[in-house]
Amino acid sequence: MKLVGVSGSMVGSKILESVYHFLNTAKAMDPNIKTELIDLKDEDIELFHGPSLSFYDQNTWDVIHKITSADFLVFATPIYQASFGGAFKNLLDYMPQNAFKGKVTGFITVGGSGKHALVGEYQLKPILAYLKGIVPNHNVFIHNTSFAEEGDLEDEKVIRRMEKLADEMITLQKGLNAGE
Template sequence: MKIVALSGSIVGSKTKTSMKKVVEMFTQKYPEHDIQLLDLADYHIQFSDGRIYHEYGGDTKYVAEVMMAADAMIIGTPIFQASIPATLKNIFDLLPVHAFRDKVASIVVTAGTPKHFLVVEQQLKPILAYMEAHIVPKYAFIEEQDFLKGEIINDDVLFRIERLIEDTILTADAFQSIREKQDAKYDF
């Protein structure tokens, strides 16, 4: 199974720190799966201008193709000005409407206040649902006080990340099994 861990911002360190921890924990628990970290800070992504994703070149095409090839994704996002970053929204805009059909999506959020959970519920989940992702209902929500010197120090947060990884794999396995049963009904 191909999993993408997307760090959806080009600034700050907390989302990147969180997503590196996700990849580390995922690799330890599920070494048989292929997980790839896409940190948007490492790429030069063009703004979406309405073209089909494979018509772009360079980093833009690469990131879009990796997202399209994934079976599941763990999306990491900070909350800026009570919204997801434009860099993350741009990734969604680059992809086709049905880009996440038959894909599982889970979410890791870094935020300055507990009230920012509303951004996930009112912005990010609706976008993922519109793009037809199977969304893992619970997400890892990480606040400012959960970090110290570039590390996650809250054991409860680490437990929630571990649980999120497990839920992502279980959900992806369940939907894969359902798809296989549905495909077996057809003789072609």
């Protein structure tokens, strides 16, 4: 099984650290899982403006292909102004309606206010479901204060929530794969 993690932020390191930590957690739970990290800071994805994917450059194609060919996915995004980031939204705009059919699609959100904890539930979950993703029950909100000065994730409660998310995603995806 291939798990792709997408860091949906163009600035800072907290989102990247969250995805990296999650991928390592999943790999520790099942060493047979292959992981890949896509960091939107390192990708030159064109701004989506409506036409089909064939009108965009090769790098954009490559990123979309990595995502759509994964067995399951975890997305991480910052919360700005009570909504998820624009770079991540731009990426989602490329996805065809059945992009995540048969794939577990978890998410991690990071924000500076506890009031943003439900943005994932009310905004991301419906989008992932529209794209036919199977959204687990255990998704993770991380407050900015959960990171050490160096950027490492240090909040034990958050780490346990990440473990629950990884366990649920692996279990769900294995169940889906067994039913094929």
